[in-house]
Amino acid sequence: MSRRIDSAVLAVIERADTSGNALRLVGQLDRKTYTAVNGVLEAVGGRWDRKAKAHLFACDADDALEQILLTGEVLTTKTKQQEFGFFETPEPIARRAVAAAHIQPGALVLEPSAGHGAIARILRAAGATVRCIELLPENASELVGQGFNVQEADFLTVAPTAIYDRVVMNPPFAKHADIKHVTHALQFLKPGGRLTSIMSNGPTFRTDRRTVEFNDLIRSLGGTVEPLPEGAFKASGTMVNTIMVSAEVAA
Template structure:
């Protein structure tokens, strides 16, 4: 079940408290009925007594899945590790404009699909990956131009030494915004960050999303929409964009 953007915006503004979800603002009847239909399809039951939709589990988590994918599905998805499909890897590398000899960072590297492509473009790449089995898979490639740190990227202290940061971060609960902001600190002046992000960053009205869009505009950044189903082969229907953020040469 596809969910219209205006309904996604209503869900994004909704107040949640455990299993309770309360709609905010004034909705015309059609928009309310469309939103109610989506909530019921997702498992939310209207309670006249509570004046809220009640879910069996955490309402915020249920709504997050809808906002990320733009769909209501019966199977719950966990938005953690989803390998970057080869066509998107190439698009990331092209947008990054990686040149031979550049130093590149790939945070949350998974099994290194982006890192390996960056090496083929002539870069020297540092990876950070939290899951040991994935970090070991990158090491097993025995690629001399790649180093791997097994750690939670958000616990690292980025230094501005990289020409490029290319990444596909986790998305749940707007983690992509948090990871991109942290990774941006690793860019040297004149550098460029290129990241896959949830399409929610283009329309969500949370303080984090609004601030991110403002920051992108100030930096002259760009958002490139990806076609629906771009990550289908990786097991998720999440809607995505590619964000390109330059770091000013005088920074």
């Protein structure tokens, strides 16, 4: 379960300064707004510390804020989907990603974090030879039952082999996981190969070092970033705003 955060409150939190486990609000807030902001911060583990003049968290403040900045919601209970970052790709988005990948019949395509096969099935229908990697055993079993070649593993632990014509993916989003997965996935492409990935919209507004380096990498590859419709994953259980990133490695 979750509850939506008022947009004005969310804007205050987005502007806050974070350092380690501390968050400091920027600017003067009226009492009503401060009370609402404080309530959200407390809901995700922040406690006001008068001596530090900051809200302090038991963990890194950016990590504590990750989910609310992605979704605009405070989770009151956590589902298995949210724990592992698995949200099924809606068919219209899966078809859009496969179309952007420019699949040729017979292409060898990797889908990391393949879930229940929403993307893989469309890839196969387009004539691709599909190989899947999937962390959750129940998902891996379902993919095998659909006739896919599946490696059950955490994708980030799989050693790259640059043999694939295409990578098409919808990785987990939280804590920069999508950036980590896409950066890793680029190493699986052979020269001239193309990657298309659904991602959170974090790369469009965040300014931390990892995000800046990722954006520089995509630009260096002549890549593109395309916003996806708001609420595209609502039917899958999340309101995270998403983008589609495509890039090609040099031939």
